[in-house]
Amino acid sequence: MSNATTAADPGTIMPATARVGVEIVGVGSALPEGVLTNNDLSAYMDTSDEWITQRTGIRQRRYCDPDKGEGVLSLGRTAMRRALEDAGLDPSELDLLILASVTGETRCPSTSCKIAAELGAVNAGAFDLMAACSGFVYSMNIASALIRTGEHRTIGVIGCDVMSNIVDIADRNNVVLFGDAAGAAVFRATDDTSKGIIASQMCADGRGWADLHLPYAERDMPEGADLCDIRYGRLQMRGREVFKFAVSTFPRLIESTCVQAGIGVDDVALFISHQSNLRILDASRERLGIPEEKLYVNIQDYGNSSAGSVPLCLDEARAKGLYHAGDLVMFVAFGGGLTWTSSLWRV
Ligand code: UT7
Numbered sequence: 001m002s003n004a005t006t007a008a009d010p011g012t013i014m015p016a017t018a019r020v021g022v023e024i025v026g027v028g029s030a031l032p033e034g035v036l037t038n039n040d041l042s043a044y045m046d047t048s049d050e051w052i053t054q055r056t057g058i059r060q061r062r063y064c065d066p067d068k069g070e071g072v073l074s075l076g077r078t079a080m081r082r083a084l085e086d087a088g089l090d091p092s093e094l095d096l097l098i099l100a101s102v103t104g105e106t107r108c109p110s111t112s113c114k115i116a117a118e119l120g121a122v123n124a125g126a127f128d129l130m131a132a133c134s135g136f137v138y139s140m141n142i143a144s145a146l147i148r149t150g151e152h153r154t155i156g157v158i159g160c161d162v163m164s165n166i167v168d169i170a171d172r173n174n175v176v177l178f179g180d181a182a183g184a185a186v187f188r189a190t191d192d193t194s195k196g197i198i199a200s201q202m203c204a205d206g207r208g209w210a211d212l213h214l215p216y217a218e219r220d221m222p223e224g225a226d227l228c229d230i231r232y233g234r235l236q237m238r239g240r241e242v243f244k245f246a247v248s249t250f251p252r253l254i255e256s257t258c259v260q261a262g263i264g265v266d267d268v269a270l271f272i273s274h275q276s277n278l279r280i281l282d283a284s285r286e287r288l289g290i291p292e293e294k295l296y297v298n299i300q301d302y303g304n305s306s307a308g309s310v311p312l313c314l315d316e317a318r319a320k321g322l323y324h325a326g327d328l329v330m331f332v333a334f335g336g337g338l339t340w341t342s343s344l345w346r347v
Contacts, residue, residue, distance in 0.1 A: 057278020183311020
């Protein structure tokens with residue numbers, strides 16, 4: 001097993017990137033109170049608990065209630081506050097805050113600016129990042145790289161999507177899949193250079209954009225599309241195409257990230273993946289011979305919460321003690337764009 005961050009021999013000049021380790025010092029998550037079960041859905045549309053469970057593994061999902069003040073702002077803020085408490089840090093110690101989301105409440109200001117203000121993160125730069133379901137893993141790669149330059153010390157990353165704002169409640173193809181959630185992590189520079197990312201990838205192929213997109217007007221639609229039943233401001237998804245993309249990309253992504261790090265798939269203690277569909281997760285896991293207990297799954301309870309799903313899994317996996325200091329943990333995600341990404345950590 002090779003580790004790109006092992007200490008160099010005395011006397012050698014190390015690149016700046018090797019002099020700083022990066023540690024995940026705190027994690028947290030937040031969920032709306034409202035639960036929408038498969039039976040709730042089948043009460044008003046032509047679907048069933050059996051169909052949804054068999055095709056997706058999902059039994060229920062969480063939905064925000066705007067009348068209770070639930071939304072990206074409140075969920076994201078709560079998740080980050082919990083991550084900071086977990087880290088034992090004051091919000092003023094953050095020097096950057098990144099919110100990964102495609103459902104941010106405003107474009108200007110970015111929702112991260114509002115969250116920073118509400119948290120009292122007075123010393124933090126803040127921006128939103130859009131990479132759909134890949135957003136949190138993209139952001140953790142960026143946070144790690146910024147810390148390794150030495151220019152940042154403590155970065156908070158939130159992954160949060162309120163998919164209930166953008167799914168078409170009348171479209172049974174996609175309404176069954178999605179839910180709302182937020183998760184967050186605080187990344188910090190450490191002198192322990194064994195900790196941090198040892199391999200990562202951030203990939204995109206915009207030629208597949210129409211497989212999963214959010215149109216606001218006719219100009220946002222693919223050429224020749226049937227516009228009759230389109231509801232603008234609602235997610236459009238070619239489910240089978242996304243399924244095929246995910247099922248082929250997921251194993252390749254894991255394998256190539258392991259090759260990049262010079263490790264075997266067996267060396268990874270835990271895989272934390274975007275929760276898209278249980279069939280996608282199972283098929284990929286079986287293809288790589290990964291034992292069930294090494295791939296964290298919570299899709300049955302929350303559905304696909306886009307950028308919220310990976311940090312929500314991270315928070316639950318950490319609470320359950322599923323990884324320990326020194327373990328290799330791989331984060332993977334794929335989604336709209338099309339995008340896909342990995343981040344292999346020595347934690
Ligand atoms: O983060 C990435 C986000 N997106 C994804 O991960 C989505 C990936 N794709 C999928 O998860 C699956 O393609 C779906 C769950 C969306 C659909 O499952 P499928 O096995 O690909 O079903 P299908 O689209 O091939 O449809 C099979 C049948 C169709 O009926 P006919 O034409 O065979 O009579 C659909 O009309 O199932 C029907 N159907 C439903 N039936 C009951 C589609 N949606 C539903 C539904 N309830 N909710």
